[in-house]
Amino acid sequence: MVAQAFTVDLDKPLVFQVGHLEEQYQDWVHQPIVSKEGPRFFANDVLEFLTRTKWWAVPLIWLPVVCWCLNQSIQMGHTVPEVALMVVAGIFIWTLIEYTLHRYLFHIDTKSYWTNTAHYLLHGCHHKHPMDGLRLVFPPTAAAILCYPFWSLVKLFTTTSTTPGVFGGGLLGYVIYDCTHYYLHHAHPSFDPAKHLKKYHLNHHFRIQNKGFGITSTLWDHVFGTLPSTKAADKST
DSSP states (O other): OOOOOOOOOTTSOOHHHHGGGGGGHHHHHTSOOOOSSOOOOOSSHHHHHHTOOOTTHHHHHHHHHHHHHHHHHHHTTOOHHHHHHHHHHHHHHHHHHHHHIIIIITTOOOOSHHHHHHHIIIIIHHHHSTTOGGGSSOOHHHHHHHHHHHHHHHHTTSOTTTHHHHHHHHHHHHHHHHHHHHHHHHOOOOSTTHHHHHHHHHHHHHTOTTSOOOSSOSHHHHHHTOOOOOHHHHHHO
C-alpha cells in the first residue's frame, strides 16, 4: 500500500508542517510562491513576531556596534588608515563567509522531519516565499548569537588591537550584505552593478538554484566554479 503524500496547508502555520514532507521537502521548497504577503510560521504570537524583521533594523542595530569596534582599535593606538585596512580585510573575509554559508549550509539537502523544519526556518522559507519582505534579513537575535563564533574566528589570525577593527569590518560586510539582499528583491535598479546583481540573484531563485551563491558579488562563484550558465548556453546544449 502506497503512503499518501503529505500536503502543506498554506492557510495554517507552516513551520511544524514542512517536516512531514520528508524526501519531498526539497522539491516543494524550491517551487517559489511570488507574493509580498508572507505566510504565518507559528500559532504562537511571540514566536511569530520574532520571525519578522524590518530591513532597516539591521543598520540601526549593527552600525553603532561597527563604530564601537573601529573606535576600540583606534583607542589601542592604530591610525585611521590602519583601521580602514582592517575594515577592508573584514569585509573581504565576510564575502567568503557569505558564500560558504549560502552554499554549504543554506542549501544543504534535508529529508527528516527536524532537519526539514530547521532548514525551512534558516533559509528554505526564503526560497519558498522570496518576496516576503519581513523574512528577508537575518533576525537581530540570531545575528547576535553568531557574533561570538565570528569574533573567535577573527581572533585566530589577528592581534588584540586589530581584532575589533577586523571584526567591525566583517560586521559592516554583513550589514551591506543584508541591505543589498533586501534591495535586490524589492528595488528596481536601472544601472550596473546593481542591475546585474539583481538579475544574477533572481536567477538563483527562479532558474538555477544550485548555482550563483554570491549576493554582494560574484567573486567566489568565479573562484569555486559555481557561476550559473547563461540562457544562451542552455539553449545551445
